[in-house]
Amino acid sequence: MLNSTGRNLFAVGDGHGNAAVISVARAGFPKKSEAEGGEKVEEVQGSGDIKPLGAALLGLDGAHFSGHHFQSCVDGRATVVAETETVAGQLDSGTLDALADVSV
Numbered sequence: 071m072l073n074s075t076g077r078n079l080f081a082v083g084d085g086h087g088n089a090a091v092i093s094v095a096r097a098g099f100p101k102k103s104e105a106e107g108g109e110k111v112e113e114v115q116g117s118g119d120i121k122p123l124g125a126a127l128l129g130l131d132g133a134h135f136s137g138h139h140f141q142s143c144v145d146g147r148a149t150v151v152a153e154t155e156t157v158a159g160q161l162d163s164g165t166l167d168a169l170a171d172v173s174v
Contacts (some may be wrong), residue, residue: 090156139154152174
């Protein structure tokens with residue numbers, strides 16, 4: 071049972087025409103053990119329990135989250151999930167993964 075949820079969407083760029091969108095979702099639970107269970111579900115590619123906000127909110131209709139550039143963690147009694155995708159130019163997989171890592 072969830073206590074609370076929150077989702078945010080960010081666009082970041084390098085000033086050289088390359089940009090990414092980052093979705094960060096936080097799901098709060100009554101117990102830490104439930105948050106840990108939530109993270110285990112999220113670590114399965116395509117589980118789809120926490121859906122990222124659509125990039126259309128930032129006027130980036132062509133961006134879709136694949137789940138390949140993903141990070142999650144347990145923060146107290148919450149599961150935090152971040153996903154990233156390229157929306158302009160070219161960003162390598164390592165950069166997208168790093169953006170997800172620092173977003174949780």
